[in-house]
Amino acid sequence: MHELGSGPRGCGPTRPRPFGNDAGGDVAERATGGTAGAAGRAPAADQPGMIRNVVLVGHSGAGKTTLVEAMLAATRTVQRSGRVEDGTTVSDFDEVEVRQQRSVNLTVAPVVHNDIKINLLDTPGYADFVGDLRAGLRAADAALFVVSSVEGVDGLTRMLWDECAAVGMPRAVVITKIDHQRANFEDTLAACQDAFGDGVSPLYLPVVTNGRVNGLIGLLSQRFYNYATGTRTENSPGPAYADQIELYRGALIEGVIQESEDESLMDRYLSGEEIDTKALIEDLEKAVARGGFYPVLAAGSGVGALEILELVTQGFPSPPEHPMPEIMSIGGEPVSGVTCDPEGPLVAEVVKTTSDPYVGRISLVRVFSGTLRPDMTVHVSGHGLSDRGHEDHDVDERIGALSSPLGKHQRTIAKCVAGDIAAVAKLSRAETGDTLSDRENPLLMTAWSMPEPLLPVAIQPRSKADDDKLGQALQRLVAEDPTLRLENNPETRQLVLWCMGEAHTDVLLDRLSRRHGVEVEKVELRVPLRETFGGSCQALGRNVKQTGGHGQFAVCHLEVEPLPSGGGFEFVDRIVGGVVPRQFIPSVEKGVRTQMQRGVLAGYPMVDVRVTLYDGKAHSVDSSDMAFQIAGALALKEAAAKVPTLLLEPVDEVSILIADDYVGAVMSDLSSRRGRVLGTEPVGVGRTLVRAEVPELEITRYSIDLRSMSHGTGTFRRVFLRYEPLPSHLMDKVTG
Structure with missing residues (x-):
């Protein structure tokens, strides 16, 4: 007897009969993958009901990739050696690629079990790569949270559980x-129940003898599945x-009954009646599919x-049982009636993009509606991240070959x-997050939530050859990674x-070097400051030069x-009597x-200043537009020599x-950052939620x-708030 039914869900009008002593079939055959199909066998995946998309979530080192490999071996998708039927390995990469592929990228491994195709989406376990992780959540219809019995539950896993719950x-x-x-x-089970809340209950208990796991005890069937x-x-x-x-089985049955649609089950159970295992299994399956019960294996x-x-x-x-993301027309009007139907309108989404200098761009695509075929022309639309360097798309593009990925084996x-x-x-224009649809009926899927990148890193090419290739290489990285934002700061020129x-x-820097042959180095980040005057004064700008022919003559008093x-800049004209001709007054303002x-102290733009032109002199021959521009600039420099000039920092x-456990530490740290x-x-x-005002100089590495x-x-x-004067001891550091 097994804990779940024997037939695939979502494939027909009737519920499957449960496994039991009458289920038939050889358990040993199932254990060696007999019902899963040998490697290379095509699954019955022409029907959406015969597909499962499952994302594996957990911290780095929890064992997600090892678990995927175990399922690949159990279904004979690969041999125990890790080789597929043609002899190539699952992770057919060089050593660096293996490390990065497994730890920082979203990868897909399709397996077949009981004629059901399962797409296993293995996600990164580092918080830095939460963009790939959320892409995996978008492409999946259910999640396996992988928790190590050694390390336990970490904060990122808790946060992602809450996202799935939402x-x-x-x-x-x-x-x-x-x-x-x-x-x-x-202890790990208790930690999961504490972190994830109600509905978390074990379905199996491990049997470990002398440090070796011999098998699992099914709590519903009360049978020992021995792997010795x-x-x-x-x-x-x-x-x-x-x-x-008895202890864990009672808690499991109560949890299943609470989610049951049969309201009489709880009364019957509390009165001592033995509940039929078949009914419990059916209720368990329904509760798991609805997202109301969370079995622990x-x-x-x-x-x-x-x-x-x-x-x-x-x-x-199955995909038809999972709600569709919101779909809109290109104009933004909601579109209803689109379902997970192979005959419906094409709606697909690029969930991952990779670039290879030899193969080109490869896009991992989840099809939500319709059918995608090689060489068809699709409409590419998306995706609202222009502030991060990702241009919006609204183009038609012809796709190339389709393949089922397994590592680098296609x-x-x-x-x-x-x-x-x-x-x-060959989707050369599509980027991660873009929608693919019929070109006659272009549609757009609501983008999934992307975290804001908050760690700025300034870089520069090491050589002229690197500089020539850097722009194109960065654009390829931006296309792959929607969590990356590219900024060419005009103020700091970084x-x-x-x-x-x-x-x-x-x-990112390793990919620039290894994939695109571009070497860069990190440089110190410059925070864009501002300058202003610390007091009032009068200043003279005198630009009088006599050379052969026409000279330069312009004098202005400011x-x-x-x-x-936040006052910005004001220019006031108080000239009387025509001492500065009308046509040259705008020239003075332009020079100022x-x-x-350009700044007058440390090369930063000056703000919050009022400049009044109240006197001056001109020459009928030697005065010119440029002469008065220079005079206005000289007057501003002289003013800077007379009164203190302050540096302003962004806040x-x-x-x-x-x-709550870390509020005290965070508030103390904020105080140390001014x-x-x-x-x-x-x-x-x-x-x-802690709200504070903090200078940008103090939070460049706050993430x-x-x-x-x-x-x-x-x-x-x-969010930028305003500029404030920089403390004097820091001014000396910046200007020195």
């Missing part, structure tokens, strides 16, 4: 490394586990992969139906990459005074503005969302520091 995504938890010498399944011999066999768990089974060396595959095929929803496919995922070649963190930066913060843009309004805390307010359960302080649980936003 959209009602079905979830299950897999506790890995249960055969590790420091593993503790019970290398293949799964079934027998009784024996009396030694009776108390443990266990995995270790050679154990747990098949049980996870059974949960995925039987408990997780299997050519004839089509990709609604609900499925494929790699598409090229700035806005990244998610240090690891994100290192990967009065300068500071304006309040030009010098203000941001910062909103920090933090767990920040002013404006207030705090509770947000949900156990989290606090790294906050992550360290909060153990990965803190996030923040920043």
Whole structure:
């Protein structure tokens, strides 16, 4: 007897009959992948109901990739050696590519189990690559949260659980490394229940003897699935586990009954009636698919992969059962009636883009409606991130070949139906997040939420040859990664990459070097400051030069005074008697503005100044527009020598969302950064929003520091507020 039904969900009008002693079939055959199909066998994936899209979520080192490899081996998609049927390896990369592919990229591994195609989306476990992780959530219909029984639940995993809860995504938890010498399944289970809340309950219990996991006990079936011999066999768990089974089984049954549509089940159960296992299994499947119940499974060396595959095929929803993202016309009007139908209008989304100097651009595409075929012409539209260097698209483009990805190994496919995922070649204009649709009926999908990159890194090319190739290489990186923002700052004359963190930066620079042959180096980031006058004065600008022929003659008397913060620039004309001819007064203003843009102290633009022209002299022959421009600039420089010139620094309004445990540390740190805390307010359960004003000079690396302080649980936003005077001890550092 197994814990879930034997037939695929979402494929017909009737519910499948549950596994049981009458289910038939050889358990050993299933355990060795007999029902999964040998490598190369095509799944029955022409129907969306025969597809499952599952994203694996968890911190780095939790065991996501190992779990994917175990499911690949269990379904005979690859051999235990990691080779597919033609002899190439799953991760057919060089050593650097293997490391990066597994740790910082969204990857897809399709497997077949019980004639159901399962697209396993393995996501990065680092907070720096949350963009890829959210892309995996967008492409999936359910999530497996992978938690190590050694390290436990981290802050990023908690946050992503809340994100899935907000959209009602079905979830299950897999506790890995249960055969590790420091593993503790019970403690990890308790930590998951504490972190994830109600509805988290184990479906299986691991049996570990002398540090080796021998099998799993099914709590509903009360059977022991023994892997001691290398293949799964079934027998009784024996009396030694009776108390443990009774404890966890009761909690599991109560959790399932609470989600049941049969309101009489709870009364019958509390009265002592034995509830039919078949009814419990059916209610369990429904509760998991609705996102109301979250079974916990266990995995270790050679154990747990098949049980996870059974949960995925039987408990997780198929694409037609999962809500569609919001779809609009190009003009922004909502479009209704689009469903997960292979015969419907084409609506697909680019969830990942990679560029290869030899192969070109490859786009990983999830098809939500319609059918994608090779060489068809599609409309590319998207995507509202122009502020990050991603141009909006509204073009027709012919796609190339379609393939089913497995590492770098690509299997050519004839089509990709609604609900499925494929790699598409030759989409030269499409970027991550763009929508593909019929060119006669172009549509646009609502973009998924992308985190704001908050770590600025200034770079410069190492050589002229690198400078020539840098622009094109950066555009390719921007196309791949919507979390990257490219800024060419005209004030500081620096090229700035806005990244998610240090690891994100290192990967981007490595890709520039390895993929595109461009070497760059980091340089110190310059924060754009401003200058202003610290007092009022009068100044003379005298530009009198006599050379052969026409000379230069322009004299202007200016009065300068500071304006309040945000006052900008005012030019006042108080000339009387025509001492400065009318046609030259705008020239004086132009010269003043030009010098203000250049600065008078440290090369930063000058702001918040009123300049009054009250006197001057001109010559009938030697005065000119340029002569008075120069005179106006000289007068401003003389004023700077008479009164103090202040540097102004930008101040941001910062909103920090933090767990309650770290509020004190965050507020203390803000004080050390010359920040002013404006207030705090509770947000949900156990989290606090801290609002503060902080100088930009103090928060250029705040994304790294906050992550360290909060153990990965803190996030923040920043918005420019105003300019304020820079403290004198810092002025000496900047100008010196």
